[in-house]
Structure formats: C-alpha cells, structure tokens
Amino acid sequence: MxxxxxxxxxxxxxxxxxxxDGLLGAAGLVTVLAVLEFSTIVGLLPEKTxxxxxxxxxxxxxxxxxxxLWTAVGHTLQGWAISFALATVIAxxxxxxxxxxxxxxxxxxxxxxxxxxxxxxxLIPLVVLVxxxxxxxxxxxxxxxxxxxxxxxxIYGMRDVEPVALETARSFRARPRDTLLSVVxxxxxxxxxxxxxxxxxxxxxxxxxxELVIGAPGLGQSITVAQAGGQYQLMYAFIIATGLLxxxxxxxxxxxxxxxxxxxxxxxxxGGVQ
Amino acid sequence: MxxxxxLLTLQIAAPILxxxxxxxxxxxxxxxxxxxxxxxxxxxxxxxxxxxxxxxVVPSLTNMLAGFALSIVIGVPxxxxxxxxxxxxxxxxxxxxFVRAIPPPALIPFGIVVLGVGTGMKVFIILxxxxxxxxxxxxxxxxxxxxxxxxSARAYRVSRRDRMLHVVLPAAAPQIFAGMRISLSxxxxxxxxxxxxxxxxxxxxxxxxxxxxxxxxxxxxxxxxLGILGYLFNLAFGTIERRAxxxxxxxxxxAS
Numbered sequence: 419m420x421x422x423x424x425x426x427x428x429x430x431x432x433x434x435x436x437x438x439d440g441l442l443g444a445a446g447l448v449t450v451l452a453v454l455e456f457s458t459i460v461g462l463l464p465e466k467t468x469x470x471x472x473x474x475x476x477x478x479x480x481x482x483x484x485x486x487l488w489t490a491v492g493h494t495l496q497g498w499a500i501s502f503a504l505a506t507v508i509a510x511x512x513x514x515x516x517x518x519x520x521x522x523x524x525x526x527x528x529x530x531x532x533x534x535x536x537x538x539x540x541l542i543p544l545v546v547l548v549x550x551x552x553x554x555x556x557x558x559x560x561x562x563x564x565x566x567x568x569x570x571x572x573i574y575g576m577r578d579v580e581p582v583a584l585e586t587a588r589s590f591r592a593r594p595r596d597t598l599l600s601v602v603x604x605x606x607x608x609x610x611x612x613x614x615x616x617x618x619x620x621x622x623x624x625x626x627x628x629e630l631v632i633g634a635p636g637l638g639q640s641i642t643v644a645q646a647g648g649q650y651q652l653m654y655a656f657i658i659a660t661g662l663l664x665x666x667x668x669x670x671x672x673x674x675x676x677x678x679x680x681x682x683x684x685x686x687x688x689g690g691v692q
Numbered sequence: 693m694x695x696x697x698x699l700l701t702l703q704i705a706a707p708i709l710x711x712x713x714x715x716x717x718x719x720x721x722x723x724x725x726x727x728x729x730x731x732x733x734x735x736x737x738x739x740x741x742x743x744x745x746x747x748x749v750v751p752s753l754t755n756m757l758a759g760f761a762l763s764i765v766i767g768v769p770x771x772x773x774x775x776x777x778x779x780x781x782x783x784x785x786x787x788x789x790f791v792r793a794i795p796p797p798a799l800i801p802f803g804i805v806v807l808g809v810g811t812g813m814k815v816f817i818i819l820x821x822x823x824x825x826x827x828x829x830x831x832x833x834x835x836x837x838x839x840x841x842x843x844s845a846r847a848y849r850v851s852r853r854d855r856m857l858h859v860v861l862p863a864a865a866p867q868i869f870a871g872m873r874i875s876l877s878x879x880x881x882x883x884x885x886x887x888x889x890x891x892x893x894x895x896x897x898x899x900x901x902x903x904x905x906x907x908x909x910x911x912x913x914x915x916x917x918l919g920i921l922g923y924l925f926n927l928a929f930g931t932i933e934r935r936a937x938x939x940x941x942x943x944x945x946x947a948s
Binding site: 439442443444445446447449450467468520521524525526527528529532535536537538539540541542543544546547548622623625626627630631637638641642644645650653654656657660661662663664665667668 | 908
C-alpha cells in the first residue's frame, strides 16, 4: 500500500497549477529564444549586429568566472544601494513630516507637483559640472529620482489612514507619538512598500543611465565600451546581465513586500499583488 | 480668514515664494555654475522663444510622441489579448518580466548597433521602454474586469467585438490610463537620454553641448525647458484623463 502513495503525490505535483505554470513559462522562454536563434541562422537578422542568442549566452557564461563582470556589477550595485537607502530615509522622514502636518502639506504639495515631473536626466549636465563623473554624480541623480515615488506614496499613505482607527486611538488617549508609530505608520506601509519597489527600479535605471551617459564605472559603461569597440557579443552579454540584475532586485522587493504586508488583505488572498 | 483659505493661499503662494527665493539668492551670484535666475530667463527667451523650436524642440517632441503613440497602439491590444488568454499570459510571463527589468538606457547601445543613430533608433528606444507600463497595466486592468459583467454580456449574446469595445476596454480604462501616464514620463526621459548619447540635434543634445562648451546659462535654460515640458505634459495628460474617465469618477463618487 505504501508504494501507491508516491505515484499519487507525483501525479498531484504534475497537475498542480504552480508546476504547469512554470512549465508553460519555461516553454514560452525557450520558444522566444529559439525564434531569435533561428532568425539569425537563416539570415533574417544580420549575424554581425545580432549574434546568435546562444553565442551571447555562452559569452555571458564565460564571463561569469572573470572579474570584469563582477566588478561592473559591484559598481552598479554600490551606487544603487547607497542611493536607494538615502532616498528611502529622506523620503519617509519628509513624507511623515509633510503628511502629518496640514500647514506643511499645503506649503509643499504644489512645489512637489512642480518638481516631480521634471525628468531627472535634465540634471545630468549640471551634476557633471558640480560633482564630476564618479560615484557622487551617480548617487545624486539616482537619489533625486528615487525619492519622489517613496515621498508621494508616504504622503498619500499618511493622509489616507482610516479615520475610525485614528478616532479610536484618540479616544484611548494615545500619545501622538504612539498614534504615529502604531496607527498611522502601519496604515501607510501598504502605500510605502510599492513606492519602495518603484524607487528600487528607478535607482537602478538612473545608476545605469549615469554610467552610460557620463561614464561612471559600472554595467552601463561596460555596455557602451563594448558597443563602441564593436564587440557585440560582449555588449549583449552585459545587457542580459543588467536585465538579470533587474529581475533579481524585483524579486527581492516582491518578497519583501509580501513579508512587510503579511497582515494586509492584498497579500492574504492569492494573487492580489502579482 | 478661516483656516481653509489660509491653507489654500499657502498652497498657491509656496511655489512663487520658492521662485522668488531662487531669484534673490542667485541675484548677485558670481559662481559660474549657478548664474542669476534673471540671466537664465533672458537666455531662455533668446534661445527657446522661438529660435530653436524648429531645429531642436520639434524633432525631439516628434520622436517622443511617435514612440508614445506606438506604445499605446501596440501595448493596449497586446495587453487585452494577453490579459484574456490565460495560457498566453503564463507562457509570456518570464520573458516580459525579463525585458521589463532591463534598465531602459541599457537598450540604447543595442538600438545604435541595430538601427544606427537616426530617428528610427530613438523612436524604437522610446517604444521599447514606453510599451511596458501600458502593457502591464492593460493586462492587470483586463484581469480585473468584473466576471459578472462579462457573463451578462455573453448571456445577451453581445458579439465578441462589442464585448471588447464596450465592456472590457471601458472597465480596464482607469488602469490603462495609469499605465499611459507612467509611459508618458518615461518617453520624455528616454527622449532626453537618447539625444544625449547619440544625436546632433534635439533638446538633450543642446543641453549636453552647452555643458561641454561651458555655456552655463544656456544649459540652465534647457533644463528649465525640460522642467516646463514635463510639467505641461503631466498637466495635459491629467486633463485628458479626467475627461475620458469622467464616467468612472462619477460612478465612484456615487457609490461612496
């Protein structure tokens, strides 16, 4: 009897939606890669500027053992980490101040609405003049860009606290500090967490932009150097590596959000937030 | 004056005060990097009203709007298709997640290699980046359509085409507009970056060139122009969105 359990569980595993979805996703990925590979082989895409995908991936695999790739990844990640941390601290503190004070909110909301749509890349020339072409410029640009999503999300979250919860806290004579820490802030977390995810992506984008446009060391610079040198396989390998880094950071933040918001309805029902 | 009107006055006065503060602070500035605001504004008038509009602003904005329009034309139908067909959605999920995660500027060298440094490359890059917010939001919007609505439409034998146009599309519209707004600001950013990396004209090129030749007031005037453009696009889009979704806001107000 005991042997019949194992095929049973295996069958259940094979039929579980998670497994079939994963299989389907893998099939989609393989199909797209195969189509690209085949297009190059039959000459639909020019082999010179569009090498075979398999060659690009082999190049990437070959680089995995070399220092060049990891140094570039390290530079990019360093810029990302510093600017993300700075942006989070600045934006959350500022957001708490602005969101909990009506006068401050009135004074800043229009200014924020003016400043926020300014494309951060417009600052690149000034930043290069004042801060040079190194890590400082990269961090400044990325911090500037990544602050807005968190700031706006924090302000929204602070102002959208459930009135009943606030009144309850008031009727229990909770001190303002306790109300802020245990009623208002937790209520704002569902807003702040997606803001953090956007900020992480934005910070990475701006770091790569800075590396690409002003030549700070990192993945962006490696991509342009490979392109300028006509080493297209290397260029594609670096682009793929940059994409993988983006995917990893994304996954990290989705997991983080899930953990931070364990208690929130959007996470309890499956598939609330992708 | 009651508290409400004080707050409103403050809201209107604050940006003006900030500008005045900038003007006063920079008035006697001798620092080459931070020229007086009045100087920036006079250079702005000489440069952008309307001397360089034809040579720089129009080509830049044409690229940007072409890329943005293509993002919508491709993103919305594709999003509806992927949103409605579950198999397609699961099969394409990993590839979409990957391409979306590539920081957009990293695609510029790829665009240069494949398409050269012309207009085609810039529109392509703007499209490559702008299409994803529209696509993702459309997929989410379509998935969120109330199944009851779809079922009743089907029960009344509403044709497939009418179901798409009059049930699915309107129900997903608020989400689609949210995606388009993100896409619009990304388009502006990519327009600037693509001109900074490879171009001989356009606003981004002008600013970078001004910086390299130490024409600092000109550089500032370009930055101010970009700020104004960003603000205006945001404002215009907000107006269009409010008009297009008036029924939605009305319905929500009625419900609450």
